[in-house]
Amino acid sequence: MPALALETYPLWQEAKGVLPLISMKEAESLILSSLEHLPAEHINADQAYQRVLRHPIFADRPAPPFDRVMMDGIAIHSSSTSKSFIISGTQAAGAPALHLNQPDHCLEVMTGAPLPSGTDTVIPVEQIEVSGQRATLLPDTTFEPGQFIHRTGSDCAANTTVLPEGIKLGPMELAIAASVGATEMSVSKLPSIHLLTTGDEVIDPTETPTDFQIRRSHPSALIPLIEGNKLGKVKHLHLADDPDAIEQALASSLEQADVLILTGGISMGKFDWVAPLLRKHLGEPHFHGVAQRPGKPFAYWKSHGSPSVFALPGNPVSVTATATRYLLPALMTMLGMKPTAQRAPLAGDFLWSAPLTGILPYTMQDGCITLHPPRNSGDYLTLAGKQGFAVVSEPKKQYTAGTLLDIYPFF
Numbered sequence: 031m032p033a034l035a036l037e038t039y040p041l042w043q044e045a046k047g048v049l050p051l052i053s054m055k056e057a058e059s060l061i062l063s064s065l066e067h068l069p070a071e072h073i074n075a076d077q078a079y080q081r082v083l084r085h086p087i088f089a090d091r092p093a094p095p096f097d098r099v100m101m102d103g104i105a106i107h108s109s110s111t112s113k114s115f116i117i118s119g120t121q122a123a124g125a126p127a128l129h130l131n132q133p134d135h136c137l138e139v140m141t142g143a144p145l146p147s148g149t150d151t152v153i154p155v156e157q158i159e160v161s162g163q164r165a166t167l168l169p170d171t172t173f174e175p176g177q178f179i180h181r182t183g184s185d186c187a188a189n190t191t192v193l194p195e196g197i198k199l200g201p202m203e204l205a206i207a208a209s210v211g212a213t214e215m216s217v218s219k220l221p222s223i224h225l226l227t228t229g230d231e232v233i234d235p236t237e238t239p240t241d242f243q244i245r246r247s248h249p250s251a252l253i254p255l256i257e258g259n260k261l262g263k264v265k266h267l268h269l270a271d272d273p274d275a276i277e278q279a280l281a282s283s284l285e286q287a288d289v290l291i292l293t294g295g296i297s298m299g300k301f302d303w304v305a306p307l308l309r310k311h312l313g314e315p316h317f318h319g320v321a322q323r324p325g326k327p328f329a330y331w332k333s334h335g336s337p338s339v340f341a342l343p344g345n346p347v348s349v350t351a352t353a354t355r356y357l358l359p360a361l362m363t364m365l366g367m368k369p370t371a372q373r374a375p376l377a378g379d380f381l382w383s384a385p386l387t388g389i390l391p392y393t394m395q396d397g398c399i400t401l402h403p404p405r406n407s408g409d410y411l412t413l414a415g416k417q418g419f420a421v422v423s424e425p426k427k428q429y430t431a432g433t434l435l436d437i438y439p440f441f
């Protein structure tokens with residue numbers, strides 16, 4: 031393929047003042063409004079950790095399903111005037127409810143047992159003395175009628191929604207599903223994601239670099255970000271800055287993938303083939319160039335029936351920042367979740383002197399965030415130990431401690 035004239039690149043036009051960069055918010059809404067929901071698949075609950083539920087799950091019974099004893103001890107009727115009771119039986123958990131019919135009798139009860147009929151109060155074993163078949167309240171023991179009983183339906187009635195559609199199934203959600211007998215469920219299919227990294231200078235980390243080569247780091251960040259959050263399955267391929275190789279890989283990924291991520295080759299260099307080739311296959315991008323630092327040359331394509339294409343600027347900080355800020359929320363949306371930015375206050379004053387919206391690594395302590403601006407977007411070493419990216423939306427501004435910023439955690 032012959033080299034395309036630089037003048038055909040949107041960013042080149044922007045550099046000459048023709049095409050304005052769009053804002054971060056505009057870029058976000060163009061991406062989110064272009065996305066299609068992924069289909070659902072039926073799976074067993076033991077495969078469902080971190081998957082996104084595609085239907086509500088209902089309580090099959092009231093919760094709890096019976097008056098549940100909450101303490102090991104004795105059950106009495108609170109109207110009894112006795113302080114000492116004949117133990118007329120033992121109510122184990124997992125056994126049908128016994129019945130108490132004498133006011134000066136009691137039943138031994140175990141945590142998790144159904145409350146015996148004829149009783150309405152549980153006295154813990156610490157507050158009684160048992161001698162033979164008799165239980166006597168310790169001196170000064172008082173009780174509230176009805177105490178230590180988890181009443182039928184006090185958490186929810188039968189048929190209540192216990193898990194809404196669109197929720198991510200974490201440990202607690204899976205416990206709830208199990209408790210209502212939902213051992214199978216429909217969840218969003220994980221998108222097939224193709225990650226195409228580019229660059230002649232970029233080699234596999236297992237190889238020995240020459241003086242002018244670097245080891246490839248992007249897949250090591252992006253695959254855990256995506257797969258660790260259970261947002262997709264990633265296939266990675268590295269491509270040289272060769273238009274034929276890139277075009278061939280693009281054509282095949284556009285056929286097979288639900289989402290295509292490219293890193294590098296999206297700016298204005300003579301060997302930046304990604305944008306011209308994507309334009310050849312998909313037409314004009316939704317946008318190419320966002321008023322943000324890092325990640326200004328970020329481009330996005332989505333045409334009907336083809337995958338969402340995220341062309342991330344190749345610098346390591348730009349890749350991680352744009353993936354965390356745009357790609358992860360987009361994948362969540364495709365999976366049926368409703369991602370909302372979290373907000374956190376700045377721990378101290380912060381001056382953002384750049385003329386663009388900033389996406390900056392943060393650490394969080396005691397609920398407050400500290401920003402750690404990299405020296406430049408190749409300064410990936412700054413990212414060690416950081417928890418995500420925060421957005422300083424207004425350029426050239428002195429932010430004061432306590433200002434709430436949108437944050438995008440890695441996990």
Ligand SMILES: Nc1nc2c(c(=O)[nH]1)N[C@H]1C(S)=C(S)[C@@H](COP(=O)(O)OP(=O)(O)OC[C@H]3O[C@@H](n4cnc5c(N)ncnc54)[C@H](O)[C@@H]3O)O[C@H]1N2
Pocket residue numbers: 041227228229231232244245246247248249293294295296297298299302324325326327342343344345346348407408
């Ligand atoms: N004349 C202009 N030049 C550049 C502009 C501009 O506006 N005008 N923008 C700069 C900005 S901002 C960025 S970000 C980069 C993005 O360029 P590309 O997307 O074309 O990225 P590359 O040039 O391919 O790579 C950039 C940098 O990152 C290294 N890299 C690439 N892939 C990997 C990888 N898998 N692992 C580790 N490091 C990688 C690559 O070696 C480069 O050093 O453009 C600026 N230029």
Ligand code: MOO
Pocket residue numbers: 322323324325326327343345347348406407408
């Ligand atoms: O997008 Mo760039 O990351 O500002 O160097």
